[in-house]
Amino acid sequence: MLYQLRRFSYTICFFLLLIATGTLRFHRFADGLQRRIHVSDDLNDVVDEEAEELKPANSESAPPPNDVEKMSPSDIQSEMMRRVLGPVFGFVKLRLGTRRTPEMVTHVAKRWVNLARSEGMETKFIGVDWTTIMFTMEKGRDTTELKKFLLEQEEAYEINIGDQLFRRPGDPPFDEVFEIEEEKSRHSEL
Numbered sequence: 167m168l169y170q171l172r173r174f175s176y177t178i179c180f181f182l183l184l185i186a187t188g189t190l191r192f193h194r195f196a197d198g199l200q201r202r203i204h205v206s207d208d209l210n211d212v213v214d215e216e217a218e219e220l221k222p223a224n225s226e227s228a229p230p231p232n233d234v235e236k237m238s239p240s241d242i243q244s245e246m247m248r249r250v251l252g253p254v255f256g257f258v259k260l261r262l263g264t265r266r267t268p269e270m271v272t273h274v275a276k277r278w279v280n281l282a283r284s285e286g287m288e289t290k291f292i293g294v295d296w297t298t299i300m301f302t303m304e305k306g307r308d309t310t311e312l313k314k315f316l317l318e319q320e321e322a323y324e325i326n327i328g329d330q331l332f333r334r335p336g337d338p339p340f341d342e343v344f345e346i347e348e349e350k351s352r353h354s355e356l
Contacts, residue, residue: 255300261322271299287303
């Protein structure tokens, strides 16, 4: 028993010595994850060749920063529309001149849903009132195609996406046309 006690005290002294000198460390596999790597902020001489290799040769890219100043506002809007990735919603003002019931507006919205789906666009159209249809689109990158699609429809007059208004070239703003139609209806009542 004395031999075992002596051996145990030697072992304890040995471990205390190792702990005091700092050579006894309990190694864990997680220690490797806690290592820190320092990356210099000075990256002026670094050339990123991988980004250029990964970009397809026929892909459209954003114009260089010095060419942005030369772009027209419509070019800037179309570039911004191309980069929208999240959901998008907007409103379509219908052409005035024909009386529509809520059922007729709903029918136009359903027809547009089917036509847009046949062109590969996931868009929902909902009739709001007798002159407005609201649309929602999950993939905002298809906004340019949706704008072209809606301007091809004979019932559509003006498209409002965010704070941007789109209409056919030469068409006056919807508010002016609406005022003219109201004046015509007032004169016809008198």
